[in-house]
């Protein structure tokens with residue numbers, strides 16, 4: 554396995570959003586834990602963001618595009634209904650003409666993609682699958698709706714999934730599910746520009762052409778209830794499938810929706826919060842990109858050790874959910890973040906039992 558991520562350079566703080574929306578940094582931080590998010594520059598396309606993450610993952614796995622015989626993409630903010638992002642990415646990267654398709658499972662998309670990749674490899678259909686989750690959610694938000702606009706951010710993450718005899722983390726257990734009966738709680742509705750304040754009051758990202766003519770709409774309380782419950786259930790189911798105790802899971806990498814959701818789920822599971830990864834403060838909710846982004850960050854910070862059980866847990870619109878239990882092995886990570894001014898987490902000095910991934914920064 555190899556992991557690559559890419560982020561737009563532009564950071565948008567809660568304070569900036571305060572300047573054109575009836576909200577406050579205090580409200581956003583106390584309800585969600587979010588301080589800032591990345592927002593794609595108007596000229597950045599979803600394909601470009603996805604390609605940056607994909608190239609980073611190939612570099613992390615030390616592979617040429619010719620080694621990829623299937624491409625699976627996930628996006629809830631596609632710029633076209635068809636052709637799929639996966640087909641366009643396959644051509645952009647120069648991968649062979651194996652299968653290429655998008656999955657639509659909202660924030661669970663990367664986990665659905667990993668599960669499909671694993672099945673395709675086990676069936677003999679494919680050998681090395683590129684899974685890419687890319688989101689420019691800022692283009693499917695109604696920036697006059699304070700109940701959703703403050704929550705999301707843009708970014709992309711990619712994973713190269715290979716057979717069990719290839720290097721990198723190994724999949725131990727999988728869990729996928731959906732309950733279409735809850736579709737109403739998080740969906741998209743027709744965009745009504747009449748609600749918008751004059752464009753001159755807003756920054757460019759809040760007025761640029763929308764990826765689709767529909768915007769995010771959510772019953773926050775219902776989604777909160779669902780998320781905390783399902784997060785707990787997935788961890789328990791994966792532990793059951795692998796015949797381990799939850800205590801034996803070294804790290805939980807959940808979908809980065811909201812730090813309160815993560816804190817509540819940690820409490821329900823009786824797991825200390827420091828065993829959860831949380832970067833929602835800096836990136837907001839990047840939908841399906843959030844798990845690869847959080848996993849790459851955790852590995853870069855030296856939080857994944859050889860032999861550790863690492864649990865990825867996703868949930869989102871549909872309603873959908875999914876989990877992957879990994880047995881950690883040294884896994885390459887490459888981060889493409891032109892906005893990483895601090896170049897943080899650069900120290901990757903070895904400690905006993907810790908994996909030693911390559912971690913490289915690609916500048917803009």
Ligand SMILES: CC(C)(COP(=O)(O)OP(=O)(O)OC[C@H]1O[C@@H](n2cnc3c(N)ncnc32)[C@H](O)[C@@H]1OP(=O)(O)O)[C@@H](O)C(=O)NCCC(=O)NCCS
Pocket residue numbers: 575576577580581584585660699700701703771772773774776777780810811814838868869870
């Ligand atoms: C969205 C969420 C943060 C809202 O928090 P909440 O405590 O449930 O807040 P409510 O929706 O009950 O609203 C409380 C008040 O805050 C207001 N409010 C909503 N958004 C606001 C904002 N950005 N700034 C200021 N006030 C806001 C509401 O209008 C409401 O005001 P009222 O009491 O005068 O009617 C919370 O429900 C949540 O985290 N839900 C899950 C969201 C999520 O993660 N979705 C993605 C999953 S993939």
